[in-house]
Amino acid sequence: MNQNSYIIFFKPFGVLSQFTAKDGKPALSEYGPFPKDVYPAGRLDADSEGLLLLTNDSRVQYRLTNPEFKHSRTYLVQVERIPVESSLQKLRDGLTIEGKRTKPAQATLLEREPNLPPRSVPIRFRKNVSEAWLEITLFEGRNRQVRKMTAAIGHPTLRLVRQKIGSLSIDGLIPGQSRSLTPTEIQQLRKGVGLLSE
Numbered sequence: 698m699n700q701n702s703y704i705i706f707f708k709p710f711g712v713l714s715q716f717t718a719k720d721g722k723p724a725l726s727e728y729g730p731f732p733k734d735v736y737p738a739g740r741l742d743a744d745s746e747g748l749l750l751l752t753n754d755s756r757v758q759y760r761l762t763n764p765e766f767k768h769s770r771t772y773l774v775q776v777e778r779i780p781v782e783s784s785l786q787k788l789r790d791g792l793t794i795e796g797k798r799t800k801p802a803q804a805t806l807l808e809r810e811p812n813l814p815p816r817s818v819p820i821r822f823r824k825n826v827s828e829a830w831l832e833i834t835l836f837e838g839r840n841r842q843v844r845k846m847t848a849a850i851g852h853p854t855l856r857l858v859r860q861k862i863g864s865l866s867i868d869g870l871i872p873g874q875s876r877s878l879t880p881t882e883i884q885q886l887r888k889g890v891g892l893l894s895e
Contacts, residue, residue, distance in 0.1 A: 702732045703883050704751040705865060709872035710816050714740040714749060725751075728873055738762060739862070742841060746816065747772070747859030748867045750886075751875075760890035761862070764837055768863045768889055771834045773811050775820065775856035776847050779829040780806060784850040788833065794845045802846070803834035813858060814871050820855050828855060863889040 708714065711722060714737050718724040722743055725731065735751040738761040752758060760766040788804040807830040829852075833843055844854045860867060864885040870876065878886065 771861035
């Protein structure tokens with residue numbers, strides 16, 4: 698019998714991607730309840746929202762966090778002003794951040810605002826500054842990478858929501874909610890990181 702746990706959690710804004718609160722910021726322990734032996738496979742900054750995978754499967758954790766094993770992470774990104782196509786192409790081609798070039802990414806300007814729950818702390822509204830939403834898919838995971846990439850093309854990130862990791866999605870969840878993966882999702886996850894389903 699498979700004793701591994703796989704849980705999707707919609708991390709709210711302002712919550713740490715760990716089980717211990719720090720510097721006055723709440724942690725995952727305030728949600729759940731989660732099995733005692735699960736840990737996040739990868740991180741989201743406190744000011745980012747969206748999909749966290751919690752699991753006790755050490756091989757899946759390793760492959761999701763090791764850059765050697767490429768898998769996709771898709772983000773919905775609200776940015777200042779509306780990027781032109783040449784700026785989006787820079788994201789797709791890769792650009793140099795802190796002396797290191799990013800891997801090519803997928804970047805699309807969305808025609809309309811995505812259907813997301815309101816953020817617990819609203820975005821500061823500025824009447825004279827337009828905003829746009831992008832869908833960005835990365836195949837690597839560097840520290841605060843999406844924010845650094847959009848800043849590098851002159852469009853600072855206002856809100857960042859991770860929507861997908863590989864085939865997994867937060868669709869149907871609201872911030873603070875979680876659910877266990879279905880057997881089919883577990884199989885897709887393990888195949889996606891190069892592990893055959895057991």
